[in-house]
Amino acid sequence: MISFKVNNELKSVDVDGNTPLLWVIRDVLDLKGTKFGCGKAACGACTLHVDGEAVRSCSYPVKNAEGKEITTIEGLGGEAELHPVQLAWKEHIVPQCGYCQPGFMMATAAMLNKIPQPTDEDINNNIINVCRCGTYYRMRKAIHRAAEIGAENVNIKMEDNGKG
Amino acid sequence: MAKDKKKGLKRRKFLKYSGAGLALMLGGTWLARNPIRRNIFKSGEVTIGPYIGDTSPLLWLEISPKNDIFLHSSKVEMGQGTFTGLAQLVAEELEVALDKIKVVHAQTKSGNMDGFATGGSMSIPTLWKPLREMAAIMREMMRTKAAEKLGVKATSLNLNQGVFSANGKSMTFGEAVDGVSEWDIPDAPALKPRSEFKVIGKALPRIDLHDKVIGAPIFGMDASYPDMLYASVVRPQLVDAQMSNFDISEAEKMPGVVKVVAENDLVAVVAKSQTEADNARQKIKYDYTTNRDWNLSDVVETIKVGNGAKTVIQKEGKAVDDLDGELISMEFRSPIGAHAQMEPNGAVANFHDGQVDIKVSTQVPKFTRNAVAKALGISKSKVNIIPTYLGGGFGRRLHTPNAIQAARLSRAVGKPVKSFLDRQQEFQNDTFRPPSHHVMKAKISDSGEILGVEHHLAGGDTLFNYPILPSIANAAIRADIGSIRGGSIMYDGLPNYRAIYYHSDLPFATSFWRSLGLLANTFAIESFIDELALKTKQNPVELRLKNLTSEDPHKIRISNVIKSAAEKSGYTDEVRDGRAMGFAASIDAGTPCAQVVEVSIVDEEIKVHKVTAVMDCGIAVNPDQVRAQVEGCICMGISASLYEQMNLKNNKLFPIIYGPYQMALMRDAPKEIDVHLIEGADFAGPVGEPPLGPIGAAIGNAVRRLTGKRLTELPMALS
Incomplete structure (x- = not known):
């Protein structure tokens, strides 16, 4: 189990630790706003924040996210207002x-x-x-x-x- | 008056706008006669065809008892803003605000299918009249029902913001349609005159703006079904090659693998996750047999003026070779171009109970339905294509194999399957913009008069072998009418001018790429015109205007955008503060566009600082989105003109990733783009591609003034 926060909610996932964070976010946690573009960190379509830093999630193994805070486009703004x-x-x-x-x-x-x-x-x-x-x-x-x-x-x- | 059941399938056809259109036009044997064939080429530069498909209002418009107005669009939204424009047309005739219209993609099972494609900049132009008529008919049908229900005369009812009222009584659209199962469809009433437009012509925010800013799951790649599996398909990495002797034994043992499908023409892993599917696919072994060795030099040698089938596409007066005077001749080239759209191709298919539902971002829902039905051996009625928003189209989604593969894999495993290309597969299995070769020729008299100009061009297929054209068309027209787009000489004041096309086959797929031949053809022609201006010591703007002398309305509109662009940009031939201007113009599908760029050399690289663009697309249904298309075409055109090119070595196409396939980034985009629209026609003309014409030539012309050097190859580089 790998645990981290996504948009302020604690999540635990049971996947191979080398799985790119992108696919965990999209297919396991069903947050589709983060996109697949190239799979090689060359286009930036998969950019999200890990502890406030921009990260290209297609090339970021999910195990590296353990204990960290992730923000996706869905969590960029507040509940009621946009960023x-x-x-x-x-x-x-x-x-x-x-x-x-x-x-x-x-x-x-x-x-x-x-x-x-x-x-x-x-x-x-x-x-x-x-x-x-x-x-x-x-x-x-x-x-x-x-x-x-x-x-x-x-x-x-x-x-x-x-x-x- | 025709009886029509709201939910029945029997609907009145409005034959005036439907029918086979292009196919009918091409059907006759008279095509064998050259002058008529050339007229078809000419009409391609200026004519808007009919909408090909059903135009029953009950198919397109749905009003719910809750007062929701749905526009079921047979055209897809790929960023071009068509959904917003179409909604504006409907809102105008329904007398409601734009935000009352909800636009959704029509599923093929609804029967509302576009018989052509979403492409060619033709969505708004072909639906400009039919869709307003459908909305007007719907409005009148509802007025009749409201009058019956209220017990008043239909003619006494006023309509304001979706509410009919008379004599103190009122009724909403929703109340008017509630419980109605049969409709009388009247003939189309008179449409609102332009002077009374309230919604058309307004720069309203695009209707999908909010969804696209919050990251809503609207794209094909975001689609899913419960219990869905993920596929990874083996695709060729070499051109002109066959794969054989597949060994799937290792792949089958990989974690997460549900099934490895190995059929004649489809080898794929289906697994529980995308990563597991991709990892297992890497373990499949196979052999290649190539038919021959292919390198880029072979492509360059193949696509060459003089090679292959020759077709005269334009012929006025004498050949340049038969004129007396000084011969000026230049050669130009453009490379193999990749689409590089951000969302890869693929589909999500759910095969169940002998039928299949497919969610897919495609420009051709109807062809996809037909191709899937044929491939699976089931009836068309058992295939439902559910189009999604497209993460870019640009001509990359006119082909159907991905949907077929997803459907076959879903059938093979008995579960929904998502099957997408990865980026390497996108670059190696693209349907590329074909490379081109151009020879420009002119003769100049002793006194500096231009006596004649010729454009000889060679390219690969774009339209040929594409399913929208009947096979007869290839033989009948002979020239690929996509590659020649923008290839004719528009300066009809010249005493002699010709355009001649040479067609050769390539060993890899080539097809539509936004604006087809327009970018490369305009690069050749307008660079050469600029060179002739320098050679004959004329102002390049004046030279162009001098040779646009006829009273043809299109020529007048071209003249107007050229004059306006020169004026708005303050065009000058002089280099000031290290910056030079470059001028170019083109007409595509009846929409003329002129652009002036301001360029300097920074760190030995070409830098575009500012672009002034003037375009006349007739009525701009949404001026903000028309501007957005001009801005987008300029950035995409800069990208293609300065950076992009595919390479081929030992049958391998590369690069296979962004970065090495260099494209314009934020730092390369002009900080200033000044767009001016002239509405010089009383219809809504094409917008999405015409602004791609001038940009390459305009940059080259500026560089010529800065450096004295004429750049003749795309992508342009100083060294």
């Missing part, structure tokens, strides 16, 4: 076919945790997933917008704390 990245994605109407988009959103959210206000250069260096529909132009705008929304949320929280 700033998702809000920005909607505002800029980014997705076309949509298949690669969860991976891009997860990669973006992880980047914004480390670099809250990324430059274009930061985006070029950190967001290296593949989108065949070519939504990069809107995605770049959405990433900057997500950073803005993130900053607004931080300010609101600080104000709330001040009042309290």
Whole structure:
């Protein structure tokens, strides 16, 4: 048995420890938002977070996830509200076919945790997933917008704390 | 008035829009006459065909007593925004807001099947009128029922947001349809004029936006059935080769394996998980016999102007060889292109009780149904194709073997089976964009007048051997009408111009790749036109406009996008601050597009900073999604023009993975894409492919101004 948290829920799975985390997430835990693209960590469609870090789950053995906290696109936002990245994605109407988009959103959210206000250069260096529909132009705008929304949320929280 | 049972299968056919269309058009022996054949090629540049399929409103539209409005679409959603556009057409005539329409893929058992495919940028154009008529007919049928139920005259009823009202009484759509089992289908009423559109023409968010932002399980690869098993199929890694002597003994012993199926043309592992199936498949041993050795140089040698069957696709005036003047000639090439769509191909099949249900992302639900029925030896009525959202289409999902394999494997193990290609299999078993070779020729007079231009092109199959075309068509048209897309000379002011196509066979499958021949043909023609402008010391925009002189409405629309693109971009021939502009234009399926790129050389690589695009697709049903298609085509076109190419060595196609198959990433996409739409026609024209035309040539033309060097091969590289 391998145990870890997925989107804040404790899960235990009985699988070969070398099974890629992607297939455990998709086929055992039935969370289909994380996609298979290449199986070789070359496209980023399977990106999710392990302890807050962006990980390409198609090439991450599930045994390495023991005791860790995993977040998938399904758990990126809160119960009732979307994550700033998702809000920005909607505002800029980014997705076309949509298949690669969860991976891009997860990669973006992880980047914004480390670099809250990324430059274009930061985006070029950190967001290296593949989108065949070519939504990069809107995605770049959405990433900057997500950073803005993130900053607004931080300010609101600080104000709330001040009042309290 | 025709009687029609709502749930019955006997439905009135609206013959005006159905029928065999292309097949009928190609049927006659008159095709043997060359000028008429050339007219067909010409019409391919500018004509929108009919919708091929049933257009009964009761097949397409379902209104529930709970007031839900379902649009059962025979066209599939692969990112192009068609679901949103179709819903806007329906909402317009039903007088409801867009969010009231729920669009679902029509299952083939419903009878609503597209007789062609989702492709060719033809979904909105072919349904532009029929779908609005279906919605208008549905509206009037409901009005009649509401009037009966309310005891008022139908003509007295007002309709607002899905509610009929008169004399203080009101009734919703849901109440109007409740309990009705037979409908009188009237003739189509007059459609709303453009001036009264409220939903069409609005840049509303695409209807699948939320699902795609939360990661909803909407794709073929997300589909499942209870108790489902996973398959991994052995597929050839070599071209022009046969596999034999399969040894499955080791694979059978691998953990999780339920069955190893080994039939003549299907060897596969079925296991309890994808990983176990893939691991076991690696243990299957077999031998290869190749018919001959194939390397990329053999492909280049095969696809060459002068080789194979020759067809004149355009002929105005004299041949360039017969003109007096200075000969200018250049050669261009494009490589084998992979689709590289993000969702691999595959299907989830559930064979039970002599019938099969198949969930699959496909561009051809009807052909898939027919092919599965034939392969399994069961009647078509026993096969139900349940289309899902597509994780990219681009022409990669026009083929049916994956659904057949999943169905056969499900039958073999008696359980639902999911069977998908892995990425290596995708790259090695793709239906590639065929490589091309182009020879451009012109003669120029002493005074610098262009006397004539010729485009000679060679390519592989795209449409040939594709099931939508009757076999007679191959013999009748002779030229592959996909490869020649965009291959004609659009400058009809030239005194002499021709386009000639040479067809050869390749040892691997080639097919549709978004826009077919348009990207490569436009790269050759528009690069050459630019070279002629430089040679004759003319402004490239003025040279183009000067040679678009006829009063043909399409030529006027081409002129307009060219003028507008020059103006909006501030096009100049000068290099400023290390940046040069490149100009190119094309017309595809009646939609002209012009693009101006701004390019510099960064670290010895071509960098596209900005693209200005002007397109005239007629009425933009959803201007935001039309823009999205232009932006997407530009990024995909940059990718194909600067990075992508498949290689072939000792019968092995490679690369087999993203990265080595280099594609445009975020860092390569232009930071500025400025799209302008001209609505120069009173119909909704093609959108999804026409913007792929100019981008390659535009980049090459900018690089020529920056470096003095004419790049003639895709992908373009400076060294």
